[in-house]
Amino acid sequence: xxxxxxxxxxxxxxxxxxxxxxxxxxxxxxxxxxxxxxxxxxxxxxxxxxxxxxxxxxxxxxxxxxxxxxxxxxxxxxxxxxxxxxxxxxxxxxxxxxxxxxxxxxxxxxxxxxxxxxxxxxxxxxxxxxxxxxxxxxxxxxxxxxxxxxxxxxxxxxxxxxxxxxxxxxxxxxxxxxxxxxxxxxxxxxxxxxxxxxxxxxxxxxxxxxxxxxxxxxxxxxxxxxxxxxxxxxxxxxxxxxxxxxxxxxxxxxxxxxxxxxxxxxxxxxxxxxxxxxxxx
Amino acid sequence: xxxxxxxxxxxxxxxxxxxxxxxxxxxxxxxxxxxxxxxxxxxxxxxxxxxxxxxxxxxxxxxxxxxxxxxxxxxxxxxxxxxxxxxxxxxxxxxxxxxxxxxxxxxxxxxxxxxxxxxxxxxxxxxxxxxxxxxxxxxxxxxxxxxxxxxxxxxxxxxxxxxxxxxxxxxxxxxxxxxxxxxxxxxxxxxxxxxxxxxxxxxxxxxxxxxxxxxxxxxxxxxxxxxxxxxxxxxxxxxxxxxxxxxxxxxxxxxxxxxxxxxxxxxxxxxxxxxxxxxxxxxxxxxxxxxxxxxxxxxxxxxxxxx
Numbered sequence: 001x002x003x004x005x006x007x008x009x010x011x012x013x014x015x016x017x018x019x020x021x022x023x024x025x026x027x028x029x030x031x032x033x034x035x036x037x038x039x040x041x042x043x044x045x046x047x048x049x050x051x052x053x054x055x056x057x058x059x060x061x062x063x064x065x066x067x068x069x070x071x072x073x074x075x076x077x078x079x080x081x082x083x084x085x086x087x088x089x090x091x092x093x094x095x096x097x098x099x100x101x102x103x104x105x106x107x108x109x110x111x112x113x114x115x116x117x118x119x120x121x122x123x124x125x126x127x128x129x130x131x132x133x134x135x136x137x138x139x140x141x142x143x144x145x146x147x148x149x150x151x152x153x154x155x156x157x158x159x160x161x162x163x164x165x166x167x168x169x170x171x172x173x174x175x176x177x178x179x180x181x182x183x184x185x186x187x188x189x190x191x192x193x194x195x196x197x198x199x200x201x202x203x204x205x206x207x208x209x210x211x212x213x214x215x216x217x218x219x220x221x222x223x224x225x226x227x228x229x230x231x232x233x234x235x236x237x238x239x240x241x242x243x244x245x246x247x248x249x250x251x252x253x254x255x256x257x258x259x260x261x262x263x264x265x266x267x268x269x270x271x272x273x274x275x276x277x278x279x280x281x
Numbered sequence: 282x283x284x285x286x287x288x289x290x291x292x293x294x295x296x297x298x299x300x301x302x303x304x305x306x307x308x309x310x311x312x313x314x315x316x317x318x319x320x321x322x323x324x325x326x327x328x329x330x331x332x333x334x335x336x337x338x339x340x341x342x343x344x345x346x347x348x349x350x351x352x353x354x355x356x357x358x359x360x361x362x363x364x365x366x367x368x369x370x371x372x373x374x375x376x377x378x379x380x381x382x383x384x385x386x387x388x389x390x391x392x393x394x395x396x397x398x399x400x401x402x403x404x405x406x407x408x409x410x411x412x413x414x415x416x417x418x419x420x421x422x423x424x425x426x427x428x429x430x431x432x433x434x435x436x437x438x439x440x441x442x443x444x445x446x447x448x449x450x451x452x453x454x455x456x457x458x459x460x461x462x463x464x465x466x467x468x469x470x471x472x473x474x475x476x477x478x479x480x481x482x483x484x485x486x487x488x489x490x491x492x493x494x495x496x497x498x499x500x501x502x503x504x505x506x507x508x509x510x511x512x513x514x515x516x517x518x519x520x521x522x523x524x525x526x527x528x529x530x531x532x533x534x535x536x537x538x539x540x541x542x543x544x545x546x547x548x549x550x551x552x553x554x555x556x557x558x559x560x561x562x563x564x565x566x567x568x569x570x571x572x573x574x575x576x577x578x579x580x581x582x583x584x585x586x587x588x
Contacts (some may be wrong), residue, residue: 012493016387020329023384024403027461031407033429034418050429093312100309104302112310119321123522125543126567127324129331129556134324136338153316183305212411214525219551230413237417245421252414252442258407267402270409271469 038249061250065236071224074253075232082144082228083210086151090206091199093153098161099187103173113162116155126217132219146220151210156216157202158275164198165191201273204266208259229255328560336557337550349561357561361537362545368539369456370520376460378512381467386501388468389475401472405465412462416529419458420445423530448538455539459526463519467512474508475501507581514577518570542566 016056032052038061039054100106101113135146168191176186217228227235233255237248265271296304332349338377353359384404385558388397407415423444431441444454482500491499502509524543527533533540534546538549542562550559 012506013390016390017392020384020387020400023380024400027403027407030415030418030422030461033422037421043506048427048429048432050432093316096309097313104306104309105299106303106306109306112314116313116317119317120298121571122321122325123518123563123567124572125461125522125524125546126563127321128327129550129560129563130327131320132551133327133338133556134319149551150316150320153313153320155317158313183302189307208409212409213414214528218528220546230411233417234413237420237529248417249421252417255414256410260406263373263402263406263409271401 007181017134017173035253038253039244040093040233040246042244042246058246061246062254064244064247065251065254068236068247070232070236072232074225075227075229076254078144078226079211079229082147083149083153083207085144086210087203087206089148089152090154090157091203094157094161094202095192095195096187097200098159098163099191101158101166102162103186103191104183113116113158116158119155128215128219135220142222142226143220144226147213147216150216154206157206160202161195161198164195197269200266200269204262204270205273207262211259299338317408328563331557332560332564334557335562338556339554339556342557345557349558352413352558353561358537358540358545360540362540365452365538365540366521366523366542368452369459369539370517372456373459373463373520373523374513374516374533376456377464377467377516378509380460380464381469381512382471382509384464384468385471385475388472404468407462408465408469411463412525413529415458415462416526419454420530423454445531446535448535451535455527455530458530459520459523462526463516470508470512471505472548474505478504496568510580511577514573518573521566521570521573 029052035048036051036054039057039059040051040061041056041058041063044056047200097116101109131150135143140146140149151277172190172194173186176190181189214230214234217231221227221231224232230272233251234253235249282342331342333343333344333346335345335348342474347561384400388400408550421427425431425443425446428444430444431439440441447455449462478501486496486500522543523541524547527539527541527544530538533544543566546559546563546566549562
């Protein structure tokens with residue numbers, strides 16, 4: 001405790017450094033194993049004792065998923081298409097609604113906002129059956145729209161954007177009004193350009209959630225042409241898992257790469273956003 | 282606001298600035314509300330209706346009143362999946378929050394900033410990776426004869442554990458993997474909570490001769506209690522809905538040993554097409570989550586101004 005106090009390194013410091021290091025190693029190990037296995041020859045996939053760092057570099061394992069009967073490229077494209085559509089859609093709908101709830105006055109505003117917020121309490125499993133029936137009657141089974149459409153709105157996203165727009169100083173908008181700007185122009189030319197951090201936060205959180213989602217694709221999609229990456233990799237494991245962990249791990253590594261890239265680039269935003277969302281509830 | 286609307290009623294729709302603002306406001310929330318009504322409000326109401334039906338896409342539906350709800354009382358599989366879910370929830374919440382708190386407290390000590398940030402990133406990264414991929418990796422690690430985990434345990438004199446094929450170990454396997462993946466989120470939130478506790482409190486207590494244990498239990502824990510409570514509720518709500526973690530690792534097996542409520546709902550609705558009963562079961566889960574959320578709301582209101 002008390003980071004500022006000036007004392008030497010105590011036993012409890014040593015204990016906590018050690019525990020932290022052990023914990024970090026334990027957390028990193030499965031991912032290290034994934035990566036080192038992905039570069040090993042298939043015959044050595046199950047090699048014990050395990051090698052944590054790659055000793056060989058069979059990069060051709062990374063080509064194997066593309067050569068297999070699994071349409072790996074298509075899976076990637078499908079996931080990317082759904083993820084981008086949902087993310088862009090949410091950025092639009094959430095910034096519009098967030099702005100309205102934060103800065104425009106209209107009758108019923110508080111009620112409509114609370115009603116929307118209350119929908120956060122409704123778990124997805126409760127609404128999935130009617131949504132499935134709806135999509136079925138629209139002929140959207142095994143169609144990406146069945147996943148994209150329900151994803152286009154987000155109560156959480158509206159909440160996030162509203163908080164951000166509320167913090168903007170009123171003077172900005174007063175000045176714009178004096179210059180004759182209407183509400184739409186104020187939104188597009190003043191509020192939105194300043195909302196970069198909030199949009200980035202929402203975009204990253206949504207991108208990651210949709211990129212990783214499994215429940216909806218599992219319910220709506222049923223052909224290899226339409227499957228998403230998580231679906232494909234889960235099935236790939238079933239097909240060739242026992243025989244070929246190296247190739248499966250190469251596929252998983254490739255699937256995780258976009259997440260890792262986003263994390264490395266936007267780490268500070270992600271951590272701040274999730275912390276803020278967490279602290280405020 | 283309301284007064285002017287009333288005042289203007291009866292006049293021709295002259296567009297006052299106030300009215301213009303309201304129109305723009307409604308237009309701005311329109312996309313969100315259309316989606317909200319179609320994909321949340323309507324399905325919720327429809328789901329309640331379906332729960333009173335003998336409903337399947339394979340047959341004509343009939344109204345059966347509370348039969349679905351009555352049927353649950355005698356459904357032994359429902360009892361099993363609820364027990365599984367409760368066991369998973371208790372352990373997963375306890376260890377996710379406990380390990381997360383421990384890591385956060387250690388990270389909040391005197392530590393070079395670089396080291397703190399590095400460890401924080403390592404602990405947090407698995408949170409961002411899909412359950413599906415994590416489960417695919419861990420399925421290999423958990424193999425009885427060839428798995429890495431049993432290999433290391435053998436040095437401790439532990440015989441090869443049938444992680445995924447034994448009724449009891451399979452649940453442990455799921456909980457361990459879940460904690461590995463999710464405790465980083467608890468750590469992150471706890472660390473932020475710890476950093477918001479003013480240093481003066483600790484310094485004052487240290488001057489009074491308090492030891493580390495006292496500092497922890499008399500200052501840290503009480504001041505962190507809103508955050509702890511928040512984490513417990515959030516993780517509880519998430520754990521009650523566990524699905525992705527289980528379906529790839531064990532698919533509910535062996536037998537029904539790791540089948541959760543949501544897996545059961547999914548199987549009822551989309552494998553057996555017994556949608557009326559599935560909807561009724563989902564209502565029980567909804568009710569539990571509603572109570573937990575309400576509890577969180579009420580208690581956090583009471584605790585929110587703790588500074």
